[in-house]
Amino acid sequence: MNKSNKQAGAGSSGTSRRERTIDIVNKRLEKRYRKEKRFRLYGMLSIIASVLFLAFLLTSIVSNGYSAFWQTYIKLDVQLDPDMIDKEDPGRSNYQGIIKQAIGAYYPEVKDRKERRELYSLFSSGAAFQLRDEVLKNPAVVGTTLSLWVLADDDVDMLMKGHIKRNVPENERRLNDKQLQWIAKLEAGKRIEERFNTTFFTAGDSREPELAGIWGAVKGSFYTMLVTLALSFPIGIAAAVYLEEFAPKNLATDFIEVNINNLAAVPSIVFGLLGLAVFLNFFGMPRSTPLVGGIVLMLMTLPTIIIASRAALKAVPPSIREAAFGVGSSKLQVVTSHVLPLALPGMLTGTIIGMAQALGETAPLLMIGMVAFIVDIPGGFTDPAAVMPVQIYLWADSPERAFVERTSAAIMVLLAFLISMNALAVVMRKRFERRW
Amino acid sequence: MKKTVTLAALLLLLTGSLSVIGCGPKADQAAKDGQQTGQTGEEAQVARDYISIVGSSTVYPFATVVAEQFGKTTDFKTPKIESTGSGGGFKLFSAGVGVEHPDITNASRRIKKSECEKCAENGVTEVVEIKIGYDGIVMANSKSVEPFNLSRKDIFLALAKDVPNPSGAEGELVPNPYKTWKDVNPELPETKIEVLGPPPTSGTRDAFVELAMETGAKEFAWIKALKKEDKDKFKQISHTVREDGAYIEAGENDNLIVQKLDANPNALGIFGFSFLDQNTDKIQGAFIDGVKPTFSAISDGSYVLSRPLFFYVKEAHVGKIPGMREYLAEFTSEKAWGDEGYLTEKGLIPMPKEEREKYATVAEELISISCDKL
Incomplete structure (x- = not known):
């Protein structure tokens, strides 16, 4: 294209002025506009498509489940x-x-x-x-x-x-x-x-649809999540702070970093197998309990929390650290009273998203016996319990027709939990976030 | 800084409120646990005050109903039931004696000799076998079209990966050439062969292959003869399902198959009788060898695609785990597995009265099986 323009320009140089750059730009302008328009259109189409899918999913769930x-x-x-x-x-x-x-x-x-x-x-x-x-x-x-x-x-x-x-x-x-x-x-x-x-x-669960409820699963999820939170939040943040602020940059820490990033992408069933081999078979922990479920899900959420926390720590500008050092703070003081409070909102967001992910997980729990029919509402960490996604899975598999609407209703309850957890993450970020 | 304080307060509040919700029933639980820890004996394990059951997904719907009744009408805790499949159940069951191992395993087939020996190896010497009734496997299609009328030979020819050469040459196998049911048997309709069924991990699939396809394959004399000469070859012919898209593995979710059949009138689905029983307005069972899958036909044995269901009890746990005897009594009571018991409402086909009496005695006296007789 360019070449032909040049030739045309050279040919006509005798009679008219040489083509100026602006003319070349003007000529191509329309095409560039079209290109941009097309690009925007693709973007809009993909958004419309995803909104349609979401709307379809939600309407099918709600229309199936509201009667429950x-x-x-x-x-x-x-x-x-x-x-x-x-x-x-x-x-x-x-x-x-x-x-x-x-x-x-x-x-x-x-x-x-x-x-x-x-x-x-x-x-x-x-x-x-x-x-x-x-x-x-x-x-x-x-x-x-x-x-x-x-x-x-x-x-x-x-x-x-x-x-x-x-x-x-x-x-x-x-x-x-x-x-x-x-x-x-x-x-x-x-x-x-x-x-x-x-x-x-x-x-709790029941084989008679009219007697079946979600409360047992909600409590099971609650205990499991409590274990996950209590373990993964401190461990994740401690790991992130150490890696980001204290650890020397060498081959060993590089190796650890690569591994953490890889772990975040490991299929969740693998953590279940690990839980079965280590916690049940080796340590002899009780099967089907929130205690083991929480530990397995903790392993799954840790990489997410560490990665998010490190990103939050990285986002704290060096000037803060330098100013603190300047007035004579020790390294520990810099981290605990300046960097950590500023990075905490980001860390919390990461934690909540990790927890929301764990809340919807069934695959790792399959291996440790939490996919089970449990009628009694769990009263503690060592009582057998199921969690919400497991309950949905079990109901979806039941022959009685009344379980169809209950499955959808349970999905709605689970979605409500996930949405409120994500909303909490958004609110926290908005409320405590600082911009530099 | 102020914001950090608010943040910290918020966090505290969150964890605080969480633990309050968690605390109430826990105290009560601790008291309950305290009462029952006396009986563990030499095992330094945490005591278990509920029965742990694993095993077949086919028996699961029946065992869960019994467990629920048992939990509601007695002072014992409701047993915990995991649906692991028959094979997975035996694996967990045979791992040893002690509270960390399950007490009962459900099975949609009899225990294999190898599994029984594995039990003995790990110290599970006394195993009680209890047959609970029968389950029918149905092939069903949408109500909007005519019901199918299939023989087991038709099923074998339509679904096997390799079939005997249609030219009739003996001992010659060709990859399954049949596209429509009419190709298989001229009396059948000219619809594409499209069968939705369970994946190989399922007990229903095992039973279907054994009851329908294997028997169908035996209609060919030379294949039947092969069973004696080369058992592996026979199994390979009769047990391998075609993989060219005519048999669609629809996952373990039988409800999904029912929905798909409703949407696609050309397709046939394979699942347990209870799903047909619950959806008689949408789907109909195919006649197999001329017999319609009905409650009575499966019960009297005239419907051929039916199999017995079992559960196996670890005798060493009876008396150690509270409620074992009572659970067995509930399961083997007339109000549960009798002709008009609540299990029949869930689709279990009851055994004849004498057989029920026999197994009720087995359950009461805990008569264990011997591996040699399997």
């Missing part, structure tokens, strides 16, 4: 005959039997044994435990008739939410025609309604 925050309840009039309640130990009475009696009383027409079983199956097996809690909470109700809203079975719940269709042939749905009639009777008597699903936020 409601649960169908059925009102039962339970007659608490004092003879049925064990006086010594009211917790041991046959509440299942009392519930069945109450159901039978509302449907006196159902006599056949098989039909009665079908009738009872409309109610959750958790109803008996609800009644027991009610009696234990307030023993005065014994001898009276208690109006109790009990949990409906997951199939009824799915029907009420429209996930099971009523107008398909009988053999294609989980509830038969008779059961639909019984539900219609409840509907006519205004005895069935959707309520806020508190169980979901207070219970």
Whole structure:
């Protein structure tokens, strides 16, 4: 292009002025503008594409999962005959039997044994435990008739939410025609309604979708994260400060630096294998506990924290250090009272991002037995526990249809945690950051 | 400097509030732990007051229901159940006696002789075998099209990597040439062969290969004869699934397969009966050798793709770990595995009454198996 321009210029030099640089620039200007426009367009397209993907993901999760925050309840009039309640130990009475009696009383027409079983199956097996809690909470109700809203079975719940269709042939749905009639009777008597699903936020895992909750996993995650934070924050920051401020620059520290950077990119399952070999098999720590899970995740987050912390330390201008040295501070004083406070916001951001990453991790926990069915809500660091992403994985794999919406709901809870952790990182950075 | 102070205060507050949430139930827990630490005996390990169960992902949905019932109706803690696959379960189970090793392993197949010997090597000498019932493996497709009617020979021809030469020459194998079901068997529809199934790590896959493909392969006399002459070669022919895209490994998530079948009416999926049972409005099971996969057909054995499920108990742990006997009693009670028990609602096919009685006695008296008989 240039060459041809030159030739054209040389040829016409006799009759007209030589082409000036500005003309060449002007000629190409339009093309340069176009190029920039195109470049901007690509950028915008990629942003639009990622926003679309995100929107698609979020809408599919929310539209699948929002209904899990409601649960169908059925009102039962339970007659608490004092003879049925064990006086010594009211917790041991046959509440299942009392519930069945109450159901039978509302449907006196159902006599056949098989039909009665079908009738009872409309109610959750958790109803008996609800009644027991009610009696234990307030023993005065014994001898009276208690109006109790009990949990409906997951199939009824799915029907009420429209996930099971009523107008398909009988053999294609989980509830038969008779059961639909019984539900219609409840509907006519205004005895069935959707309520806020508190169980979901207070219970541990269960194989009955209506009894399953995320709280056990939230607490498991909490204990695990506490161990991770308590170990990785001090170790990570100490390592970063030493490497950045004190360590001599030689082959050994170079080697360490390369290794830390590499570790940050190691697939997380490897840390799980390490945890299995070292902490479980060698040190004999208890399997499936937040203690071991937290240590394994600590190994995973350490490189992230060290790298972020070193970057934060590097960002503190040398003038600060020099000024402190100038007034006679020792090296330790410079670091602890000047450099560290200024770098701390950056370090915290790195820590929180590392923790958020660890919160969403399942692969390393698989090897140390934290991918397990655990009903009891963990009460400490050595109780068996699952974590939130594990709970999502386990529910996604369950055959009952009601777990589909619960899976999405659990994803929403996990996302809420991640967003709030990242928001905390942003707020901290904004609040404490200093610009030079 | 002021900012640093605020920052430090904030941090303190954060950790402080965290530990407050954590503290309440912990104190209670410590008290509970204190009560139960007496019984560890010579092992200097931390006592375990819950049953630890590992093993098959097929038995997992049943074992978890029993564990939950057990936890809710007794004073014992709910057992912890990990789904590791049958093989992985035996590996953990056979590692030794002591609280750090699991007490029970679930399996979707019988224990192998080698696994049993491994147990004995590591001091796990008394192992109790309990059969819990049957599971059916179904091949299903979307309800929007006609159900398939397959024989095991069709399945073998459609899914094996190498098949006998269609020209009929004996002893000659060719890479699977079949593209549509009609190519396999003229009576089948002319749809592309597209089967979604579990990966090789899955017990369902093992069982499917063994029950469907192996039997299908035996329809060819020369392959059947091979079983006696060259067992490895026979296994290679009958157990290798084609890798040219007709068999799609869909991961261990059976719900995902159901969703994909719903979206793609041409595809067939392979999974456990309980997933068909839960999704009868979306999918239908294929007839295998003319029999539809129904509860009763699997139960009476007329549906051929079914397998027994087991769990294995470490006898040395009974009495050491609280609640072992009671868990066994719960699992082997009529209200759990009986004809109308709660396990049948989750899709377990119960054993006949005599067999249930037999294994209930085994569980009660803890009769252990001997490796020589396997």
